[in-house]
Each structure stands twice: as structure tokens, then as C-alpha cells.
Amino acid sequence: MKLFLVGVAVGYVLGAKAGRERYEQIMRAYRGIVEHPAIQSAAGVARAKIGEKLGREG
Template sequence: MAKLSFLAGFGAGYVLGSKAGRERYEQIRRGWEHAKDDPRLQSIAGVAQAKADDALSSLRTRMGSEPPR
């Protein structure tokens, strides 16, 4: 999961900060469009979403069970 976040951040930073020109941007964009439809990536995204939902639920439970300060 950390690798996926790193790669997504690196890719976005490269695309946004790149001076390689439009051709390279289009190549990266096509690669992303192809990758985002990959069932493996969608599966990883689903697992990540479920973990984030669980973490948020746990945080809300802890925040609600603590006495106010």
C-alpha cells in the first residue's frame, strides 16, 4: 500500500513538474489510463478503501468514548 501511494505521488509530481513536454505527458497519461483499468489495481484500491474506512470508524469510536477535556 505504501508503495502504491509513493508511486502515485511520484507519478503526479513528475507529470505536474516535468519539463519534458507534451509528448512525454501524453505518454504518462496513456499509461495511467491503461493502469487504472487494471483489475489488480482496482482490487488494491478496494482493500485500501476498506482499511481507510475501518481506521476512520475506529478513530470515531475512540473520539466518542473519551471524556471531553
């Protein structure tokens, strides 16, 4: 039973570490995409168009 619990604990620690590293990798990729100048420009255009539509209807 002790060996099983040690195995569970080791698996948990290694899995948590791998999970955190993967999360950080995904977040770096997300930030790289979101902060890209072309994406920022497209988002600005979309916001302006939405603002125009809401301004005319409201």
C-alpha cells in the same frame, strides 16, 4: 537576428509538439495502470481498511 528568431520559433514549435506527445504517452501509461483490475481491487481493499480504522477511532 531574424534567423535567430526563426530558429527560436521553430525550436519552440517542435519542442512543444514533442512535449505534448510525451505527456500523452505518460498519461496513457498512467491510465492503463490505474484502470487495471488488480489495482482497482487493491485500492478497494485499502479504502475499506482505512474506512474501518476511521470508523473505530471516530
